[in-house]
Amino acid sequence: MSRYRKPLSELGGFTFRIRGAIIFMLILCVFLLGRLFFLQIINSEYYQLRAENNRINVSPILPNRGLIYDRNGRVLAKNYSSYALELQDNSIDDLDQVLDELGDIVEVSAEERARIEKAMKKAGRFANIIIRDDLSQDEIARFTANGFRFPRIKLRAQLYREYLYGELTSHLLGYVRRVSEVDLDRLEKRGLRASYINSDWIGKRGVEAFYESKLRGRLGLNHVEVDSSGTELRVLDRQHPVGGEDVFLTIDLALQKAAFDALGNESGALVALDANDGSVLAFVSKPGYDPSLFVRGFDQSTWRQIRDAEDRPLVNRVSDGVYPPGSTLKPFIAIAGLEEKVRTPEWSMWDPGFFSLPGSQYKFRDWKKGGHGEVNLHKAIVESVDTYFYKLAHDLEIETIHRYLTRFGFGSKTGIDLPREASGIAPSKAWKKRRFEQPWYPGDTISVGIGQGYNLVTPLQLAVATAALANGQTLVRPVLSRFGARPFSDRASASPQPNPGQPLMLSSKHIHVLQKAMEDVMRSGGTAAGAARGADYSMAGKTGTAQVFSLKGAEYDEDSLEKRLQDHALFVGYAPANQPTIALAVVVENGGGGGSVAAPIARKVFDAYFDARP
Amino acid sequence: MNKVIAQGKNFIFALILMWIVAKIPLDYLSRFALPLYIFTMVLLVLTALIGDQAKGAQRWLDLQVVRIQPSELMKIALPLMLAWYFDRYERVIGAKYYVVAALLLLAPVILILKQPDLGTSILVFTSGFFVLFFAGMSLRVLAFIVTLSVLVMPFAWGVLEPYQQTRILTLLNPASDPLGAGYHTIQSTIAIGSGGFWGKGWMEGTQSQLNFLPEGATDFVFAVLGEEFGFIGVLFIFLAYLALIWRGLQIAQRAPNLFSRLAATSITLTFFIYAFVNVGMVIGLLPIVGVPLPLISFGGSSAVTVLIGIGILMNFRANRRLVQT
Numbered sequence: 001m002s003r004y005r006k007p008l009s010e011l012g013g014f015t016f017r018i019r020g021a022i023i024f025m026l027i028l029c030v031f032l033l034g035r036l037f038f039l040q041i042i043n044s045e046y047y048q049l050r051a052e053n054n055r056i057n058v059s060p061i062l063p064n065r066g067l068i069y070d071r072n073g074r075v076l077a078k079n080y081s082s083y084a085l086e087l088q089d090n091s092i093d094d095l096d097q098v099l100d101e102l103g104d105i106v107e108v109s110a111e112e113r114a115r116i117e118k119a120m121k122k123a124g125r126f127a128n129i130i131i132r133d134d135l136s137q138d139e140i141a142r143f144t145a146n147g148f149r150f151p152r153i154k155l156r157a158q159l160y161r162e163y164l165y166g167e168l169t170s171h172l173l174g175y176v177r178r179v180s181e182v183d184l185d186r187l188e189k190r191g192l193r194a195s196y197i198n199s200d201w202i203g204k205r206g207v208e209a210f211y212e213s214k215l216r217g218r219l220g221l222n223h224v225e226v227d228s229s230g231t232e233l234r235v236l237d238r239q240h241p242v243g244g245e246d247v248f249l250t251i252d253l254a255l256q257k258a259a260f261d262a263l264g265n266e267s268g269a270l271v272a273l274d275a276n277d278g279s280v281l282a283f284v285s286k287p288g289y290d291p292s293l294f295v296r297g298f299d300q301s302t303w304r305q306i307r308d309a310e311d312r313p314l315v316n317r318v319s320d321g322v323y324p325p326g327s328t329l330k331p332f333i334a335i336a337g338l339e340e341k342v343r344t345p346e347w348s349m350w351d352p353g354f355f356s357l358p359g360s361q362y363k364f365r366d367w368k369k370g371g372h373g374e375v376n377l378h379k380a381i382v383e384s385v386d387t388y389f390y391k392l393a394h395d396l397e398i399e400t401i402h403r404y405l406t407r408f409g410f411g412s413k414t415g416i417d418l419p420r421e422a423s424g425i426a427p428s429k430a431w432k433k434r435r436f437e438q439p440w441y442p443g444d445t446i447s448v449g450i451g452q453g454y455n456l457v458t459p460l461q462l463a464v465a466t467a468a469l470a471n472g473q474t475l476v477r478p479v480l481s482r483f484g485a486r487p488f489s490d491r492a493s494a495s496p497q498p499n500p501g502q503p504l505m506l507s508s509k510h511i512h513v514l515q516k517a518m519e520d521v522m523r524s525g526g527t528a529a530g531a532a533r534g535a536d537y538s539m540a541g542k543t544g545t546a547q548v549f550s551l552k553g554a555e556y557d558e559d560s561l562e563k564r565l566q567d568h569a570l571f572v573g574y575a576p577a578n579q580p581t582i583a584l585a586v587v588v589e590n591g592g593g594g595g596s597v598a599a600p601i602a603r604k605v606f607d608a609y610f611d612a613r614p
Numbered sequence: 615m616n617k618v619i620a621q622g623k624n625f626i627f628a629l630i631l632m633w634i635v636a637k638i639p640l641d642y643l644s645r646f647a648l649p650l651y652i653f654t655m656v657l658l659v660l661t662a663l664i665g666d667q668a669k670g671a672q673r674w675l676d677l678q679v680v681r682i683q684p685s686e687l688m689k690i691a692l693p694l695m696l697a698w699y700f701d702r703y704e705r706v707i708g709a710k711y712y713v714v715a716a717l718l719l720l721a722p723v724i725l726i727l728k729q730p731d732l733g734t735s736i737l738v739f740t741s742g743f744f745v746l747f748f749a750g751m752s753l754r755v756l757a758f759i760v761t762l763s764v765l766v767m768p769f770a771w772g773v774l775e776p777y778q779q780t781r782i783l784t785l786l787n788p789a790s791d792p793l794g795a796g797y798h799t800i801q802s803t804i805a806i807g808s809g810g811f812w813g814k815g816w817m818e819g820t821q822s823q824l825n826f827l828p829e830g831a832t833d834f835v836f837a838v839l840g841e842e843f844g845f846i847g848v849l850f851i852f853l854a855y856l857a858l859i860w861r862g863l864q865i866a867q868r869a870p871n872l873f874s875r876l877a878a879t880s881i882t883l884t885f886f887i888y889a890f891v892n893v894g895m896v897i898g899l900l901p902i903v904g905v906p907l908p909l910i911s912f913g914g915s916s917a918v919t920v921l922i923g924i925g926i927l928m929n930f931r932a933n934r935r936l937v938q939t
Contacts, residue, residue, distance in 0.1 A: 014875065017748055018863060021883060025859070028890050029852065035897050039807040040845040047807025051841075054804065055820045228825040 056236065057226040060197045063217030064159060066244030068173060068207060070253040071279075076169050077208070079159040083140050085131040086156045086199075087116065095120065099131075102150060105142045106132055111299045119198070130178065130199045134160055134296045161201065161295050165253070167288035168260050171316040172251065172480070174206025174419075175291035195219055204294070205316070207247060207480055209419040217244035249481050250279035258608030259284045262601040266591055268568075269317035269459040271478075272584035272605060275467045275574050278476030278501060280416070281582060282605065285317040319414075319421035322456040323587050326544030326594065327384045327527075328572045329405075329451030331469060331514045334377055336404035337392045338510040345513045348376040355390035357442055364390045364446050367545075381517035382526045384543060386450050393449025398440055401448060402428035407504070408465040409475050410457055416478040424461055427454035452547060462585035466572040468504055469518070470540070470580035472511040476501035518542055519577045528571065531599035537610050540580075541573025541602065543594030566590040571598035575606050582609050617831055617912055624914040628921040635925030640933040643926065644873045647691075647698035651718070654691040657684035658725045665729075673729050685726045685734045686915040689741055690922055692722060693880035696745035701873035707750075715746055730775050733891065733903035740887045744880040749872075781901040798834065799898045801827045806840035806848075806897055813844030831912040833904055836896040851910075855889050865931045874930040881923040888920075 039047065068077040085106060095117065099108055108116075108131060119129045131153065135143070143155060161176045163169060179187075179202045187193045195218065196202065203212040220241030225233045259270040259282040272282040289306060306313060315321060337343035353371030354363035366372065366386040372379065380388035393401060405411060411426025425431065427448060429440040447453030460478060468475045477500075504511075518540035522532035527543040546568040569591030574583040584602055591597040635643075657675055661684050665672040673683050696715055703711050719742035726735040747756070771779065784796045805821035808814070817823065819841035822830040830838050840848050862882025869875035885908060892907040894900035906916040 013750055014748060015867070018867070018879070022863070025883075025886055025890075029856070031899065032890065032893050032897065033849075033852065035899055036806065036840070036845060036848055039803060039897060040810055040840065040848070043807055044810040047804050048810065050804045051808035051821050051826075054801075054826045055824055225824070233824070 054228075055225055057224045057232070059222045059224055061220035061222055061241045062159070062197070062200065063219060063241035064243040065161065065176070065201065065217065066211075066215040066246045068215070069246060069248045070251045070256075071249060072252065072254075074253045075164060076249070076251075076253070077161060077163050077173055080162050081157055082134045082160050083155045084133050084158045085135065085143065086154050087120075087129040087131055088152055088154050098150065098153070102131070102153065105146050106135065106139045108132060109299055133158075133178075163291045165257075166290055166292065168257060168284075169251075170288035170291050171285040171318065172206055172249075172256070172283045173291065174204055174208040175294040176201040176203050176208055177294040178202075178297065206418060207249065210417050211247045211481065215244040215247060218242040247481050250274070250281065250479060251283060252281050252612070254612055255282040255605065255608055256284060258282070259605050260286070262604035263586075263588070266588045267311050267317075268586065268588040268591065269321055270584065270586045270601065270605065271318045271460050271463045272582055272609070273463050273467050273476065273478055275470040275580040275583040276474075276476070278464070278467065278478045279482065280478050280480050281609070282584070283318055283480070285315070285321070287311050287313040289313045316418075317459065317587065317589075319416060319418055319458055319460045321587070322422050322424050322458055323568055323570070324453075324546040324548075325451035325455055325457045325462060326546030326568070326570050327386075327451055328462055328542050328544035328570045328585070328594070329455060329457075330381060330384065330389055331518060331542055332405060332408050332410075332465060333389055333392060333396070333401060333449055334381060334514055334517075335469075335506060335510055336396055336401060337377070338513065339404070339506060340396060340400055342395050343377060343392060345377050348374050349388065349391065351375045351385055351387040353387065355387045355394075355446065357394065357446070362443070377513065378517045378520070381514065381542065382520045384527050389449040390446045393445050394442065398428060398445045398448065401445070402426055402431075407475070408468055410455075410461055410465065414458075414460055414464050414478050416460060417480050421460065422458050424458050425454055425456040451544060459585045459587045462570070462572050462587075463583055466574055466585060467580075467583035468501075469511065469514060470574035470583045472506075472508055472515070473504055474501040475504055515540060515577070518573070522573075527595040528573075528599035531571075531595065531603045535603065535606070537575055537606070538577035539573055539575035539603075539606055540577045541571055541599060543599055544570035544572070545592070545594045546570060548590065567592055569594045569597035571595075571602045573599070573602050573606075575610070582606065621912050621917075624917045625921075627914070628917040631918060632921040632925035632928070635922050636928035636932065638929065640870065640874065640929060643694065643929060644698050644701065647694040647873075650691045651695035654684055654687045655722060655725075657682070658688065658722055660684075662725055662728065673731055683915050685722075685729065685731055685738065686919045688722045688726065688738050689734070689884065689919050690881075690926070692719065692738055693741045693745050693877050693884070694926075696742055696749075697873045697876035697880065700745065700749040700876055701871060704872050712746065712751055712755075715742075715749075719743065719746065730778070731904070732778055733905040736891065736903065737884060737888060737905065741880050741884040744883045745876045748876055748879045778901075781903070784901070798828055798902055802834050802837035802896045803898050805837040809841040809844045811845045813840075813842050813847055816842055818842060833892065833902075833906055833911060834896055835911050836893050836907050839910070840896075855886070859883075859886050862927055865927050865934075868934050869930050870934050874933070878927055878930050881926055885920070885923065
């Protein structure tokens with residue numbers, strides 16, 4: 001205490017320390033300025049981008065989807081306006097509670113909940129997530145009254161797809177539904193991801209899928225300035241959406257309806273074409289489904305029920321279903337015989353009711369016990385003589401048959417304007433080697449001759465091949481839409497785009513022999529005589545009864561056999577016989593006989609066709 | 615606009631206080647030091663006992679007439695107290711005086727830290743520390759204390775409140791919780807970075823005008839300046855502060871006695887620390903501790919404290935000749 005010290009006010013030490021402090025401060029300033037330099041000069045662009053991303057919310061505007069018309073201007077698919085509930089802020093953290101409360105007003109199923117939760121994890125900031133689609137009037141009213149309780153859930157007017165004829169056009173048109181994760185991944189791969197939003201519609205199956213790019217139109221974009229709470233302040237820029245184009249089908253709704261009714265409750269398919277240009281007039285696969293289910297969305301159990309139903313309503317039997325053609329294949333085998341000069345129209349043989357390969361005891365039996373007696377080509381078609389075609393197939397050999405079947409379009413896609421179709425099978429040695437790694441046996445050829453064996457065709461292929469026989473010149477490419485503008489208005493642009501098929505290059509003389517025989521199929525003594533009785537127009541056709549189940553020599557007894565093991569009934573035909581305009585193919589699954597079941601269905605369709613155009 | 619008027623009123627009030635402080639005789643200032651310190655300590659204790667809770671902290675004391683934040687007052691009271699103390703015992707100073715000074719310093723700092731208010735306690739601590747340092751505190755002792763604090767730092771971690779720990783962790787990695795604790799830092803760096811060299815222009819900052827930047831008027835006002843006036847504007851602010859500090863140190867250098875020199879130095883350097891901590895936290899170099907930007911941030915207490923500090927400097931400057939004779 002008593003120790004004397006130099007006064008602290010002596011400036012030397014103080015100045016020294018002040019200098020130290022100044023240096024220290026300058027170093028700290030360099031730190032700050034260095035960081036500022038980094039932020040504002042080196043990385044400025046990066047932060048400008050982030051500031052813009054903060055500020056600008058790009059919200060898409062969905063375009064109106066194009067309508068789908070039939071050839072007479074009847075609307076098959078249109079849009080209607082309804083309301084969806086949308087979650088507008090995915091940073092919501094009390095989702096469960098909000099959905100619980102919402103559940104009192106609008107039903108939200110457990111599955112929808114799971115979907116919403118999943119979507120929330122995936123979606124970006126401010127992305128809208130659909131909670132419920134297409135609310136009922138009651139639900140809209142209830143939500144409107146209680147909406148204030150859910151500030152982040154909005155009612156939003158949306159366009160929904162409506163299929164005016166439901167099941168009648170289900171396989172033809174397909175449907176639209178909300179894009180799934182899988183869809184988005186697929187779009188990503190095709191570079192189209194940017195044209196779809198998360199809650200977008202996409203065409204699935206049928207015309208909706210094939211003409212998706214045309215029907216869809218282009219997204220519009222709203223660039224909106226938002227504040228930190230996501231509130232939209234003003235529109236900075238707007239690109240208007242471009243509505244989708246309408247699609248005009250060649251389908252005739254009345255004929256479609258007639259075909260649908262004619263098939264009744266059977267499972268099967270009927271497709272009718274313009275015999276000369278391949279325009280599809282009717283396209284029915286049964287059973288169908290209600291496409292609006294897909295638009296409105298359904299729960300897993302409904303979906304499973306549809307998907308796993310025994311009669312498989314989701315399979316488009318016209319172009320995806322493959323069937324043994326049975327005797328409907330015979331005219332095409334016959335043409336091969338004539339063209340290859342293996343047969344003449346006059347050549348005949350004795351039919352004992354069976355055919356055996358040389359040196360073999362095995363009997364390939366005719367459908368008629370005891371046989372048809374003396375048979376030439378005409379009779380072989382009219383009475384559908386199996387024995388004749390067993391021998392013809394044997395004489396032609398499989399490679400030649402394969403060549404002719406291929407010429408009629410079997411074994412390859414028809415090229416119809418649908419997202420997918422089956423190729424069927426036109427068997428050959430190479431095909432069998434590839435498929436089963438087995439050599440071709442002579443016995444294999446025999447059953448091919450009557451359309452059994454390895455043959456598989458789609459009803460569409462049958463119709464196309466039949467149209468080729470009818471017009472005698474061209475293997476047409478079937479089309480569902482070939483009009484750039486309304487075909488039913490009388491503007492010049494309504495003329496159809498040409499639809500060149502493949503020239504058939506067969507002798508018209510030979511074709512004519514077959515045409516005559518197929519006409520007589522529909523006359524007294526023919527296998528479909530009953531179906532044609534009383535018609536005021538002429539028609540031609542060929543029946544087929546395709547075995548589904550090998551009976552191994554046992555007698556076929558329709559009554560004792562389970563329905564699903566019964567034969568498929570088939571019929572191919574065209575009309576009028578002398579100047580064909582319509583060609584069709586009918587398959588009735590497990591229907592029984594082609595002449596008794598399938599041909600009468602075709603007759604009803606022909607009648608409807610000719611009633612409409614006298 | 616309401617904020618402009620409110621801040622205008624704050625400034626008028628603070629400027630009047632500054633003028634009064636600048637005008638009172640120098641003697642009074644040093645004579646006031648001890649009572650002011652005791653008075654502020656009492657208020658701090660009262661705050662700890664009966665203060666208002668707000669945002670999880672107990673910082674305000676409601677005295678019926680005015681609501682005050684005693685910790686703000688301590689920023690002035692403590693350096694004056696310590697400067698007065700060293701001035702009084704200038705001739706006999708020894709090690710134990712430094713110990714007493716350290717206790718006078720730590721008592722309020724701990725009370726403020728407990729509120730909890732990390733930002734203010736740091737500023738109060740530095741304001742007191744500067745007095746000790748410039749009063750000739752042994753550099754060896756200082757080095758020893760610094761080394762010791764570095765060594766105990768891992769243990770001190772546990773003493774911090776969880777939210778303080780979060781802030782420090784968030785500073786190290788703001789992206790770890792972009793919508794939570796890291797949000798302030800991320801948005802302020804975006805604001806400043808997007809300003810670029812020239813800035814977006816007055817009132818054109820999207821980050822601040824659209825509310826992406828929280829606390830844009832108060833603690834994070836520097837981010838708004840950085841966004842709207844760019845690097846060039848920021849440089850200007852730096853130069854302005856440095857000029858102010860330069861002037862403060864000049865006044866200290868020429869101060870009439872030890873009391874005024876120590877007080878002036880401490881007030882000036884605390885002023886720097888104020889700005890440094892604020893800018894550092896806004897640009898993501900320091901944890902978010904809630905220190906306003908002196909003379910710019912919106913808020914009455916900060917304006918009053920800073921302007922009283924400047925008033926004291928003005929007083930010293932005005933009185934420098936009176937004692938020299």
